[in-house]
Amino acid sequence: MASVQPAQGVGIDPKRDRLVITASSLGTVFEWYDFFLYGILAALIGKLFFPSDNPTAALLASLAAFGAGFGVRPLGALVFGYFGDRIGRKYTFLVTITLMGGATAAIGLLPTYADAGLWAPALLLGLRLLQGLALGGEYGGAAIYVGEHAPKHKRGQYTSWIQISVVGGFLLCLVMVLLVRGSMTTAQFEAWGWRIPFLASLIMLAISLYIRLKLSESPVFQAMKAAGTTSKNPIADSFKPGNYQNLFVALFGVAAGLTVIYYTSQFGTLYFLTGTARVAEMEALLYLAVGALLAAPLYVFFGWLSDRWGRKKLLLAGYALSMLLVFPLFRLMGDGANPALSRATAESPVRIEMPACDFSVFSKSHDTECAKALNLLTKRGISYTKVEAPAVALTVGGQRIEGFDDKAYLAALERAGYPDKADPAEKQPWKIILGVAVMVALSAMTYGQVAAILVELFPARVRYTSLSIPYHIGTGYFGGFLPFIQQYIVVQTGDAYSGLWYTVGVVAMAFVVTLFWLPETRDREITD
Structure with missing residues (x-):
């Protein structure tokens, strides 16, 4: 693959661009498949790996372990961000996907609490931490690699494929779980069938490595390397005056807001349908799959729109609509699922x-x-x-x-009329699917252009580190602990919808930070 001199701008090479987008996006699909798999099976994992005679407490423990995997992502951002700015984008995200796929497959081989006692949750937590460490370096590498190849006027559109690949990973995970669960009895799935989706990540890892090994290094990084202008200490340079302010804007204005909207649209919806609305898990997964599939193309649309309308205005509009609509949408889903x-x-x-x-x-x-x-x-x-x-x-x-x-x-x-399960005769699936689709659309409106914003916000010599740190602190802490926090708020307040106030509160903070401190980045040069 021929490199392009950054000083002249990155041109359009259809064959090269397709390979760059496909390799980066496909790898990200597999990465998020691995991470979402745990979230979808959280209730079962809680029962298998945590000692408790109380199902709700076991679920909370499982969600806490899920959040711990996100909590270590900032460390992964520091480690892999450093190497991404020092040795290159390509080789760094080859390492991250190998680590992620290996840790996921290993979860499928773990003994349960009944077999190994306290060693079971300890080993599970260790592998979750490895997954989080790897994901801390994956997103930054993929986003930067695509962004540094994209023409300036198509940067939002090109990088939006990274964002839609997150939905792709979620859908792939849903399909895999549904296929495996549908091919056996519930008892078989809970005894050993749950291991199959985890072990399947080895096949996905092999495919992703094969494609990524065909890539050349980013043209922007090649030029910096040739000129000797790469950073000697990207971590220290990221916190120098003139750059560290943007770290905080990216954290509180971009990463935190879009992340809670996305996780509310996925995990928040799943736990609401199965827990509050009493919908069977497989049926709830199907609703999520259909709704996400309907709205997924909007990620690319909003990425494209940000190239024309501007990143900041689109982000603010998405935040405002999310705050206004999240409660009505969940009540719509609740009414449709269990009248x-x-x-x-x-x-x-x-x-x-x-x-x-x-x-x-x-x-x-x-x-x-x-x-x-x-x-x-x-x-x-x-x-x-x-x-x-x-x-x-x-x-x-x-x-x-x-x-x-x-x-x-x-x-x-x-x-008093409280049903044990949702009545199929009363159910209105269109309300559920509409609610899911609109939530995913709100996520697309805020998430579709985020890679372009973050690539454009930071200078090339510290871009991997500076992008990864706020993104993964935001997604790791504001997003990763969202299922746990929402469920805990519900338990403490007694209101099945009260957990959504966490989403509204974080988005309100992000709206204010974005409004006052996020610059418009659409027309920036990213080669400096």
């Missing part, structure tokens, strides 16, 4: 009287009456009002039950 639950919540509100109760993943015991009562209500997706009292008591539909009695609670809830 009986919506009616019962409005007509027969639930009140739980209880003393102070430690109901969290950090609690040593989950066998108290208050913990059992909260677990029962949360597991069934029931909203409730908590009232402090000396002892536990449940009031619903005019009936008050003192103490905790699961059979009495379930009978009272059933009489």
Whole structure:
């Protein structure tokens, strides 16, 4: 592949550009397949790997481990960002995908808690940390590699393929899980079938490595290397005056906002449908797949639009619409998935009287009456009002039950119209699919141009490091812990929709930072 002198601008070479976009995007598809797989199977993994007789606590522990994988991503950004700016973009993201694929396959070989005791969650956590470390270097490499090959007037469009590949990874993961689950019984899948999607990542790793090995180095990096202008210490140089301010803008104005919108559209929706709306997991995955497939092309459209309209205006519009629509969209999905639950919540509100109760993943015991009562209500997706009292008591539909009695609670809830599962006869799938599709569209509006923004925001000699640090702190902490935080807020407040306030709050912060401090980057040269 012939390099292009950056001083003259990067031209259009259709054959080269297709290879660059395909290799970078396909590798990113496989990377996100690996990471999303854990999120989709979080409830099952919690049951298999964490010691708890309380399913809600096990799920929270599993989500905490999921978040820990994201939490280590900033370290991966530092390590791989350093090498990406020192030795090159190509070889760095070859290492990241190898590490990611290997760690994912290894999860498929782990013993469960029943087989290995506490070693099982410890080994799982270790592999999650390796996945997060690798992903900390993958995105920056792919985004920069495409951005440094793209013509200036098509940079948003070219790099948007990196963003749509995230949806591709999610869809590939959904298809794999659905195929495996559909080919065996539930008992078989929970016993050993869950391992197959993890082990399948070895095939994807081989394909991605084969394609990426055909790539040449970025023309921008080649020119810097030839001129001897590469940074000797990219980490230190990233925090020098004139650049470190943009690190904070990229973190709080770009990465944090778009990430919580994206994860709300995917994991937030999945846990809401299966937990609150009581939709069967395979059915919920199908709704997600159809909705995401319908809206996925918008990632490229909004990338293209940002080349013409501007990155900043599009990002602000996406943030504003997300804050306005997230609650109505989830209520639309709830009404479509389980109308009986919506009616019962409005007509027969639930009140739980209880003393102070430690109901969290950090609690040593989950066998108290208050913990059992909260677990029962949360597991069934029931909203409730908590009232402090000396002892536990449940009031619903005019009936008050003192103490905790699961059979009495379930009978009272059933009489008040609270369904155990969503009724297929009442379900309105179009509402669910519409809600999912619009959430994905909002993600596309904010995420489609992000690679172009970040590539344009930082100078070439420290671009890999400077881009990766804020992006992965934002996605790692604001996004990675989103499922855990949202679920925890729901448990503590009793409102099935209250977790969405986390999304609204983070997006509001991002809107303000973007409005006042993010410059318009669309027409910038990126060779300096």
